[in-house]
Amino acid sequence: MYEISTNELFLWIKDIKSSNQNIDDFYLLLDLIGGISKTDLFLLKINSKEKVFLKIDFHSLKKKWVEHTQLSKPIQYICGSSYWRNFKFELTSDVLIPRVETEQIVEIATDIIDNKDKKILFADLGTGSGSIAISLVLENRNWCGLATDIDMNAIIVAQKNYKKISLDSKLNFFCGNWWEPLINYSGMINLAISNPPYIPRNVYEKLPSSVLDFEPKKALYGGEDGLSHFKQIISDAPKFLVRGGWLILENHFDQSEKIKNLLREYGFNSLKTINDSFGIGRFTIGRYK
Numbered sequence: 436m437y438e439i440s441t442n443e444l445f446l447w448i449k450d451i452k453s454s455n456q457n458i459d460d461f462y463l464l465l466d467l468i469g470g471i472s473k474t475d476l477f478l479l480k481i482n483s484k485e486k487v488f489l490k491i492d493f494h495s496l497k498k499k500w501v502e503h504t505q506l507s508k509p510i511q512y513i514c515g516s517s518y519w520r521n522f523k524f525e526l527t528s529d530v531l532i533p534r535v536e537t538e539q540i541v542e543i544a545t546d547i548i549d550n551k552d553k554k555i556l557f558a559d560l561g562t563g564s565g566s567i568a569i570s571l572v573l574e575n576r577n578w579c580g581l582a583t584d585i586d587m588n589a590i591i592v593a594q595k596n597y598k599k600i601s602l603d604s605k606l607n608f609f610c611g612n613w614w615e616p617l618i619n620y621s622g623m624i625n626l627a628i629s630n631p632p633y634i635p636r637n638v639y640e641k642l643p644s645s646v647l648d649f650e651p652k653k654a655l656y657g658g659e660d661g662l663s664h665f666k667q668i669i670s671d672a673p674k675f676l677v678r679g680g681w682l683i684l685e686n687h688f689d690q691s692e693k694i695k696n697l698l699r700e701y702g703f704n705s706l707k708t709i710n711d712s713f714g715i716g717r718f719t720i721g722r723y724k
């Protein structure tokens with residue numbers, strides 16, 4: 436642990452605020468790498484004569500902040516971790532930073548299964564850091580999962596996260612194109628979830644440099660209209676889902692109607708768009724007849 440005076444820390448915070456830098460990014464850095472949460476800071480303010488103990492020396496912390504502000508590198512990649520739902524996930528540049536709006540997909544999946552005692556086999560297609568799959572097996576004791584990704588490095592990150600968070604082995608990981616590595620589970624999957632790359636070309640090209648320069652293109656870019664991966668996932672889904680099985684997809688703000696049409700074409704019913712907390716039709720679900 437490294438000791439600094441609270442005054443020194445508060446002066447720095449004051450500087451950041453007065454120079455209009457993003458103070459929430461700073462709090463995240465301080466938490467993820469310094470080990471001081473916002474609540475800790477609030478308590479410190481009350482006793483502001485105390486010393487602060489950081490997990491990193493002050494000089495290195497300052498260097499990391501400069502790296503963030505000068506290069507627009509996301510704090511999560513600088514720290515190699517991110518909070519998502521109840522967990523802290525490790526990240527590398529091979530995986531997307533799990534987004535806050537995606538957190539809802541765990542509730543949607545959990546709520547869709549009425550019988551909580553039923554054994555469920557689910558697939559998380561394009562697992563990235565493993566955040567969705569890991570949350571689902573930890574929050575649903577009767578569920579087992581299959582997590583796939585096209586990128587072996589992402590699979591390594593997801594496996595590491597699962598091992599760190601849980602001692603169970605209810606989650607298996609596979610590298611390959613969408614459903615392809617799950618051929619042995621054909622017709623057995625009760626529920627499939629995917630947050631595939633869905634950003635259309637014209638939007639992708641205009642993303643801020645914090646995204647374009649640091650987040651993996653293969654995690655974001657969905658082809659000309661953003662729909663190419665949905666087409667693959669939906670068209671193969673009937674081979675893998677049980678009758679009555681559900682498919683839950685995250686999509687871009689304006690894609691849900693087109694996705695519903697695709698789902699209809701491949702034999703799905705009970706189609707529904709679910710809004711995220713910002714009122715955007717972020718999730719599309721369907722049930723295989």
Ligand SMILES: C[S@@+](CC[C@H](N)C(=O)[O-])C[C@H]1O[C@@H](n2cnc3c(N)ncnc32)[C@H](O)[C@@H]1O
Pocket residue numbers: 530531532533534537560561562563564565566567583584585586589611612613630631632633653654655
């Ligand atoms: C938007 S990210 C989602 C990551 C994670 N599930 C989340 O919600 O944070 C999409 C993921 O799909 C993976 N992916 C892209 N193309 C794929 C493919 N053809 N087959 C399987 N996974 C793919 C990417 O590597 C990436 O990890």
